[in-house]
Amino acid sequence: MSTEQVEKFEDVVEIPEGVTITQKKHMLQFQGPLGKTHKSFRNIPVDIEIKDNKVQLKAIGRRKRDYSILHTSRSIIRNICEGLIEGYTIKMKVVFAHFPITVKVEGKTVLIENFQGERAPRTTKIVGNTKVVPKGEDIILTGEVWTDITQTAANIELHTKVKDKDHRVFLDGIYVYEKKKGIEK
Template identity: 60%
Template sequence: MSTKQVEIFQATFDVPDKVKVTLNKHMLLIEGPLGKVYKNFKKIPVEMSVSGNKVSIKAINSRKKYYAIANTALSLVRNLCDGVINGYTVKMKIVYAHFPITVKTKDKLVLVENFQGERAPRVAKIHGATKVASKGDEVTVTGPVLNDVTQTAAEIQAMTQVKNKDHRVFLDGIYQYHKAKGIEK
């Protein structure tokens, strides 16, 4: 093992032309054609600064752990910038054998009705500025923030998981089959 001092990781990210980034203490505001996105970096141990169209991120220590955290923060900023320009889409398929499943949205909730003949609807939360649309046997989840879109899709899939039955036989549920950058119709 070497005893020489390792440089502290520092990276800069060039913000695309259509995007405006501002930093207020630990709150990063990113504005683009698809709207505004906020991200709080208070609990992420990095030093961040915005100057012009560049975002610079610096690790607070030279250990591998802080190098990884700084790269994660850089990836978050990159995904947020891509999201306000293009957006993200997750497509899901409704699968049922006997009882036809219906998916509805109400306020910030997704209601899955008649799942395996149940009377009460199963409920999942819609995160952030994500939009959920169902048409026929397909559910489309779109939005500008990758974390919010994928978390909403994961909650929809998880709430229709079959319990106390053989999952190889009872295949009813809502399953993700396509994930893409860009908002698709």
């Protein structure tokens, strides 16, 4: 294997100012101005080393799959660092035709009441430190970790999926309409 191919399986991520990363075996702990979080790399086959305000990543294998896993882990680290500095916001819209849907937050669960006239509320979990704020017909999700916010939004969207009806006619549900960097108040 040539030296170019060997260099291809190594990558470096610059740690931005204001963010500190500590490593304990396969666990990385991130701390920034907006809070702190952690990410386990136990099941991701990448060697991680922190030196001189940089995170050095090395793929364990030499196949195309290992190359893509290396870049996925790089993106995960970058997104967490970016989120701890700026944060992320997702806006969702509550859409209904006949039965007015109401959304409430109780602890770490979201209650979706009166969906298609159902008596029992549908419940979904809030993942991580995501903050969910219902404002009229909008739901605003904010937080530091992109994967937690998007998973929470996906859970809400999937729990309001219309079943056994024509989805072109019955458009009731809660849908994502905006994703952006920065935390909205």
